[in-house]
Amino acid sequence: MAVDEGAVDLELDRAHSARMYDYFLGGTTNFPADRESAGKAMAVFPALLVAARANRQFMHRSVRHLAQTGMRQFLDVGTGIPTSPNLHEIAQEAAPDARVVYTDNDPVVLTHAHALLRSSPEGRTAYVQCDARDPEALLKSPEVRETLDLGRPVALSLIALLHFVPGERTAHDVVEYFREALPSGSTLTISHVTPDFDPEPLARALAAYDAAGTPVQARTREEFTRFFDGWELLDPGITVTHRWRPDPEHDLSHVTDAEATCYGAVARKP
Numbered sequence: 001m002a003v004d005e006g007a008v009d010l011e012l013d014r015a016h017s018a019r020m021y022d023y024f025l026g027g028t029t030n031f032p033a034d035r036e037s038a039g040k041a042m043a044v045f046p047a048l049l050v051a052a053r054a055n056r057q058f059m060h061r062s063v064r065h066l067a068q069t070g071m072r073q074f075l076d077v078g079t080g081i082p083t084s085p086n087l088h089e090i091a092q093e094a095a096p097d098a099r100v101v102y103t104d105n106d107p108v109v110l111t112h113a114h115a116l117l118r119s120s121p122e123g124r125t126a127y128v129q130c131d132a133r134d135p136e137a138l139l140k141s142p143e144v145r146e147t148l149d150l151g152r153p154v155a156l157s158l159i160a161l162l163h164f165v166p167g168e169r170t171a172h173d174v175v176e177y178f179r180e181a182l183p184s185g186s187t188l189t190i191s192h193v194t195p196d197f198d199p200e201p202l203a204r205a206l207a208a209y210d211a212a213g214t215p216v217q218a219r220t221r222e223e224f225t226r227f228f229d230g231w232e233l234l235d236p237g238i239t240v241t242h243r244w245r246p247d248p249e250h251d252l253s254h255v256t257d258a259e260a261t262c263y264g265a266v267a268r269k270p
């Protein structure tokens, strides 16, 4: 991947979801417009801080579980600004030969992608700048083709991404495209904001995203469950992110469903 930072418009005058998320996680890759919109969202839904961390830890646990149970190829869509440990660090800790392709459509993620390319010597990582709504272009990209063998199982992750793909069908069409394109044994990991627990404050927080030019669509458990049509859910099925295979070393038992506010699940293609 060649990153020509000079050619990238970072759009610092408007808030971006990746930089707001970075702010919620305590990162430093965010700018005044991002902090202003994040502040407005937090003022009406302070648990966003908890939700972001619970979501990130769901990524850690799900990737670790998949690497420990044999997955060696990872395709992470909607990667976000690098925040250590990144997905490849978790995967390669369990399986040093793991190969990871990251992708996002945010220009700031692109300019920080070098942090995602520090692979273990045995493994490999790559970054593709791509819109998740065009999964065909992603799977045809040279970075994917050169890094992953699409004839072998791939662990696809769409973590805290699909609520940024609004519309009745688009997000489900994206997932269905991947299901058809990836081979049997591939896995699908999704986390997604839901209105099911605390709808009114959440709606006000999402209005702050909308005002910043980033529409967000929270989806109900039923809508979330439909992403997994044709996949077999791994234990424990559909849960709120902090309840998915909890790790005793990172106790999240004090977190409520309303605070975590995202469903999470992992499934395998039969």
Ligand SMILES: C[S@@+](CC[C@H](N)C(=O)[O-])C[C@H]1O[C@@H](n2cnc3c(N)ncnc32)[C@H](O)[C@@H]1O
Residues within 6 Å of the ligand: 017, 018, 021, 055, 056, 059, 077, 078, 079, 080, 081, 103, 104, 105, 106, 109, 130, 131, 132, 133, 158, 159, 160, 161, 164, 165
């Ligand atoms: C909340 S962050 C999640 C980051 C990471 N997956 C995690 O869960 O820690 C959402 C990411 O999705 C990216 N994103 C939103 N819409 C996208 C799209 N249409 N195509 C690709 N990436 C997108 C944003 O730029 C942002 O980096």
